Amino acid sequence: MIELEIQTLSETREGLLIDVGGIVVATGFTLLRQRLAQDPHGALLTMVVRGPSRKQRALEDALDAHERIISFEISPFVQGETRPHFAASRKFAHPPVAPRPVAVEPDMPTEAAPATAAPTAAAIAAPVDVFAIPSVVATRQEPLVEAAPLHVSEPELDFILPHPPAPAPTHMEPEPFIEPFVEIVPSGPDEPAVEAALPKLLGRYPQVFPTLLTLEKTVDATAREQSLWLAGQRLGRWIFNRDYAALGKLDLHEAIERIGTPALGALVEIEHRGEQLHIRQSPLCTEDGHPGCQFFNGYLGGLLGPAVTAEAISVFTLCCRSCGADECVVAVSD
Template sequence: MIELEIQILSDRREGLLVELGRTVVANGFTLLRQRLAQDDRGAWLTMIVRGPPERQLALEEELATHSRVRSFECSLFEGGAAPPPASGPAVARAPIAAAPATFAAPASSVPPAGPDVRQVESMLPQIAKDYPRITPWLLTLQRTVAAESREASLLLVGRRTGAWVFKRDYAMGAKLGLADAIKRIGVPALRALATIEQHGEQLHIQNSPLCSPNGHSGCKFFSGYLEGLLGASIEPQNVFVRSLYCRSTGAVECILEISH
């Protein structure tokens, strides 16, 4: 478990803790303590929360894009529980053989930060306009955001884009199980953006346009895209996508694994 210190600026304090506290709890975190203050800029809410490290980015995304939030900062709480040491990548399931560890999805040496919400929000209208020819916009996002915000920003723009595609193309359908959702929605939607192959609950992306050899990994976009797309199509609405292997670290192809 990790402990995070979250600082939020809002226009008003009434109901702020209750509303944002619901978001904290919904993402599997526990509110340890909080402080609410007011100055000439608005209401400042500081929260110390504890929860699973794999849900940190999801929590940051929901808080950063909440309608009550004007400014958002998140960092590991000093004196809190240190995050567990990064383990090696899980061996891929039956569809593929184990690959050398050097091809595993990269673990950034830059301490992670929240997404650059302003940059993402400014880009979403252009992505909607040019979809599915959106690779140039995503490459621009990779270059222009701060290194510590790159992965979170790609994840956020992926989730927002995936949710938008679902509402546009698939919202009229019935709720599906995960396997059917991957086959009927995830695969055809992702094929609009990249060349892929499906192997059960794994999707193999060939020659990913966002993951050049020895460059930055763009797998967070595809992970977020699938989470946003599939999360609204299944019951319950919890989909997790992790990158097993990435072309940017020398793998032949990028491999994503979907679970719920």
């Protein structure tokens, strides 16, 4: 088994977690955790999955063929290591500097060529009478007349003044800082805190969320999710022994329909779709809080584990309201 970190970039985020989560499940992987964030580049989704190494190529091909995924990266997941999303906007240390203005020299007008005087016209000599007596022959010449000089008016030149460049802005608005995602490395559950809260959960069932909200504030942040899972698993096993043990062994689909759906519906508003349970308005998963779907994973595991014919089942979260989804979706598979 290998653990992989999947990072995808898409245009929109609506239903993205369900689509990619379906690909993960269909290729034989189990979703461990996910995060969905909005970025100027698009919707950034990060998932950590676990599955057989021989299925990695099938997972890559399925992601590459999905029409909503613009690009993606898959890398081995290292516990405790935080990798920034490959498509996240970068923050520059200094704002860009405007270029210096370039002075533009005006074009120099060309001098007009001086007008040349027209050539003078010579008078034409009178023809000579060749039959006259040489002594009497007289020649006639007309006086030369000089042509008047041509006066050419010089063209009027229009000078185009260059427009000075706009001054560089003196103040630039800084880009909004995007806080990097820091993943909390989970530890084991706080068993003493869970044991202390369990009597209140059993006594106040189905009004369990006030006790759970107090529990998650009491334990350390690294133990919060695992403590919620353990509390859900213990509560689910107690409900099964009390209400559903007489049903015997069922297949997975029948167990979800006859046990999982009514038992989970007693706590929150849900919608059953095949092997998925859509949870609406979970009190543990607020939009500005931490994901609390581990409680529902443990709760369904404690309910359905002893009821199905399969040796083991897997209950995992496909998407969560606290990570940007419209609703929480929990999937069950054998």
